[in-house]
Amino acid sequence: MNETDQKVRLVSGPLQAERLPDGSRRLLRALIVKVRDEEIVVPAGFVSDFRSLPRVIQILIDPARVQLAGVIHDRLYATGQFTRCETDTIWRLTAQSGGGHANSFQAWLGWLLIRLGARFAWDRARKKSRLA
Incomplete structure (x- = not known):
């Protein structure tokens, strides 16, 4: 087990979702992940695109390797x-x-791209949560 595995633990079991007509997916059961000492709960019914990266980067990062990260990231941006x-x-x-999982290069590259490009999504989510 590497150091990262000790920081992230899937508590609820694997992702279970249904594909929606627009290509997004709805969780069929709650997803619970413990990251360091924080528990993150993504409720059943939450809709996600299962990725946080632009499609063009799929050449370097297999989207199947980062689906769990994408769902959690989408939820945390929303909340x-x-x-x-x-x-x-x-x-x-x-x-x-x-x-x-993604290897270290893929994870760090994905992180860098998210840091550079997701400000708009974060701001939009914050504005949406203030209006709700």
Whole structure:
């Protein structure tokens, strides 16, 4: 077990979701992940695109290897439970953990691209949560 695996632990079991007509997916059961000492709960019914990266980067990072990270990242962007920096770091740690995970290069590259390009998504989510 590597250091990252010790920081991220899937508590609820694997992702279970149904594909929606627009290509996004809805969780069929809650997803619970423990990252360091924080428990993150993504409720059943949450809709995600299962990725946080642009499609063009799929050449370098297999989207199947970062699905769990994408769902958690989408949820944390929606809730604002952590800061943007913390949320993006959680994406990287989750992408590197578990079976079939991204390698270190892929996880760090994905993290860098998220840090550079996701400000608009974060701001939009914060504005949406203030209006709700």
